[in-house]
Amino acid sequence: MKNLKTLALLFGLVLGFSSCKSEPKEKTDGNWRNLFDGETLNGWKTVMGEAPFEVKDGVIIGTAIFNTPNTFLITEETFGDYILEVDIMINHPSSNSGVMVRGQYDQSGRGGKGLVYGYQIESDPTDRAWSGGLYDEARRGWLYPLDLNPDAKSAFKMGEWNTYRIEAIGNEIKSWINGQEVAYVVDDMDKSGFVGLQVHSIYDEAHVGEKTYFRNVRIQTEDLEPKPFKGDVFVVNTGYNELTDLEKQNGWKLLFDGESSDGWVGAYKETFPEKGWNIKDGVLTIQGADGSESTNFGDIVTTEMYSAFDLAFDFKITEGANSGVKYFVTLSEGNTGSAIGLEYQILDDERHPDAKMGRDGNRTLSSLYDLKTSTKQARFVRKPGEWNQGRIVVYPDNKVEHYINGVKVLEYVRGSEEFRELVAQSKYKIWENFGEAKEGRILLQDHGDEVSYKNIKIKTLQ
Template sequence: MDAVAQNKTTKENWTNLFDGKSLKGWKAVGGKAPYSVENGAIVGRMTKGTPNSFLITEKEYADFILELEIKLEGDKTNSGVQVRSHIDPQANNGQGRVYGRQVEIDPTSRAWTGGIYDEARRNWLYPLDLNEKAKTAYIAEQYNHVRIESIGNELKTWINDVPVAYVIDTLDASGFIGLQVHSIPADLDGKKVYFKNIKIQTSNLKPKEFPKDIYVVNLTPNTLSSFEQNAGYKLLFDGKTSQNWRSAYHYQFPTKGWEIKDGIIKVLKSDGGESTNGGDIITKEQFSAFDLSFDFKLTEGANSGVKYFVTLKEETKGSAIGLEYQLLDDVKHPDAKMGRDGNRTLASLYDLITSNKDGRARRPIGEWNRGRIVVEKDNTVTYYLNGIKMLSFVRGSKEFRDLVAISKYKDWDKFGEAEKGHILLQDHGDEVSFRSIKIKELK
């Protein structure tokens, strides 16, 4: 293909973004890693002592389908493809800093290739803990076929024809496409990243079918996409009313202690005690096997929790009894240092199992976090925080019962083993906000 063929429409409405011979239509920004053309591929060379480098399109794109092939040398670093991205020209001491959504290329043992990261802005949006089956799609030291659909607010990815990630996001209606060479330690200096067969469609777009069982990260508050609805999800909070909720101690929604405003359901600050103001609220429905997601925002020093399999049979005076996804300011609330080995910290199974301490999963106090609890029909329970797996256990197993026997729940008969129960948002006397509470019952 000669150079003039670049940006000419080919069969099936594809346009080549790379002519196979030159970097026409592209420019290097950010770090100082060099890009060249070798044997029909764009080659980025990892370079010590420089921040992340990008080769970006001179043109910006809105809706598109992009396909390309990528090969990465080694298994100790990563690369990525920026979509609808931008640059802050003053950052990095005037070198500029690229920011925006990135489709990850990850040959390490973590295996998050095809996941979606928000470069220099919001961190991980779709880690592959959310789609474990796709972790084997990437082939080391070979060219991997990448398909990216960016249509409307939806971003979907495939690696070697395996569906990987699905994010719905209202940021960035358009922007450039970029090819990343990551910053590296000195011992990786000279390693290469290869990109070839880069082509794009921008009109008459025909999305590929995406499997209904793949989890969607929907960043639009209190909404369900048609895909999520078809997959069986429903909202437990519509952003406006308390219609799916009631007090844990009577059949009405609390008249004090809780506030619904601006798309948020919030427990108000009182005295830091359990259920001493408005009290806990529970779903009117009960659930057995389910996939529950919720956004939460903690205030400084706050304590709360999301409980499930709440039956109310215990008739407690404080907070109702149930398995709990702990919500806590681990730095400033004393509960973080109680229990055993940190099993009362954020995203732990309260007083039973300590959460994964991966710092990338945690957003600062005052920012929104995404929690998720999945209860399978075989009683396997998994916790996620911002898409990263926090822990897993099996209700009713010997291991689970052994933990209960040495916990604060030891006196409750068959604690956590109810066939079904309510979902609960806890009033622990601290201000905590919730939104985007959605559930899918697992059949």
């Protein structure tokens, strides 16, 4: 069986190489303008790394070389709003690539060696399969990993030509691969920049000579007609408390309007706290106090109850902060202190002692507090003072998922044998049927530390 798989892979690679010759699209096609003439690299330049680009049979070919940084072939012209199409083919898992969108270049970066940074629509040939996702090169990291749109992970085909469509219009960036809707990001960091094609750095000599292929690079910059997404695709919005038409169409609602406390009250109270919780410039902030749990200004909860839902929220912590977002809060326990509920932990893992308590890290950021540890990587977490995106998905069958910055970090099933065993080993074992309520409120915790929130949105699931 192993030999058959090897033969199949080699056969696929041979087909890929034999089909490398370009079949260029018509040069005159509506408002499209070719950025690549099919014969030369006129209008392009190579920056950062030393990987070579050449033109053969109407195709741009980038070749990986050993021990050099990422190499980018970038347009000498810059663009603002546009629709871009490009075909990409990759034949080896080491040939990570991507398309810079409104790319930026700092000639003085890296000690005068130059630095490319900004939006990149990914070509990911690994098993992770995040092709079409949005990566903020040399800046914020992943903005749209494909854990947010797992159905699109199969869109990119290894050893075949893949047609990318990328729209950068206003503050929206959307991507398609082979007609499949992939990423949708609302962000206003860069208004204009170059188009760039990447050959990724390699540090394994076995991968020297692997090639990445590009053809049919064309752009529209006038009379743009955006192509609307039609599917139930998650939208990442780094702005403040606004929903796109797609989100409204798919049932999303804001839990915080950016201006008022509508929809929220103090836990065990009938009104919103008069002190401690502040709303300013579209941000909801719990004021820092003495670091103690729910003894200062108090938790706040939604006035509505939820059962199956998709909840997303942006949060920003201060150094050493501890807080949490709880769900299935019933307020029926009659306890003192913080209300009881399942908790998405919010914590400065490096500076707060709670990160070393509990069992196996189950009190760290994005974990199911005191129950299950999140399997996050440090590179996907942003520092105190920067915005992180949290997400909790509760399906109608009681499966639950936690995400941090678009990456899924844990899952479990409420009421399952495994879940009840976790509860029996936790601080929650004294509460009968903990975490198994049919419905409950969403809670933002006052733990005596300053934490800010925006873009709190929810969608009920059927």
